[in-house]
Amino acid sequence: MYRGQSGQWSWLFHRITGMGVLLFLLVHIVDITLIGFVSGKVYDDALRVFSTGIVRLVSLALIAAVLYHAFNGVRIILVDFWPAAHKFQRQMFIGVLVLTIAGFIPMGFFVVAPIFGHCPTGPNGCQPFLI
């Protein structure tokens, strides 16, 4: 392994989170498809899976991946279009991490709290999202 610096890690995380988000997108396409191609009942059952504790924990990874990929994407766009950006790429990487963590904490709280019987968005917040 080459001992690269922040730029190498930012790229590696970007790749991994990109693959993770793509994987989720495929799952998401499948679950949405159930409603039209299978039945509303199967769709409801499938969505209930998203409320289970384990899948809530997996959702945490999804939140982190989406936030990181989005913020780092902006960093890459800046590097591409703003001529002075290369001087600040390291600082921008730190900014990406800070923003990712700052977004992750509240979002993660809402997703994980129901596992502990706490429903921050009211009693319906812990219910599976039903149509």
Added chain:
Amino acid sequence: MATATGTRTIHIKVKRYQPDKDAKPYWQDFAVQAEGNDRLVDVLNKIKWEQDGTLTFRRSCVHGVCGSDAMRVNGRNRLACKLLVNDIGARVTVEPMLGFPVIRDLVVDMEPFFAKYEKVKPYLMNDEPAPRTERLQSPEQRERYDETTKCILCGACTGSCPSVWANPDWVGPASIVNAHRFIFDSRDHGGAERMQILGDRNGVWRCRTIFNCSEACPRGIHVTDAIEEVKRAIMFGTTDIA
């Protein structure tokens, strides 16, 4: 620990490989007495001259000018002749650069690298009849590409680039740096041709702005920035705003 002067023992771990003899590369340890302001190349010379004459590496100028001795030192590409013992610590690992076929020990095959370098036509292209004196240029025009004139073609940037490891057909950072040197030269008229070459799928776009190249360059060239300038010149069709 290391002090500025005085002799100390350097433990150096070298990746050895002789393709016609060894099944696979292996590590060999050496202990060498060295001064703080000896360079890594001096340490390697001591090994070769005093301990193991079969150790093979390239060096020529030994002053950071010819670009012969780029290698991976403690995980990062460096010129062995520009690295002081003071700056590398008492334990050092030395390996050939990644992304190049190994010929023997620390010597890598630079032929594919130079073939890619030639692909970008790294020479002045100007069909106008040569003037009686120089082709004049203002200090500002000269300044525009000053940084990329400093490349010594050591390959440290190219060997540090994950896009190069993944795709040996990619032109790689060093070629783009040398294209930049002419694309932004006011006397050169071959910019469009070079940008056509670099606009192709194995051109600039495989750069993922990883910045390993900028860190590795022993000449302090902001390689990623130069690549980005070429990207913008291709995208906007002009070198004026890049």
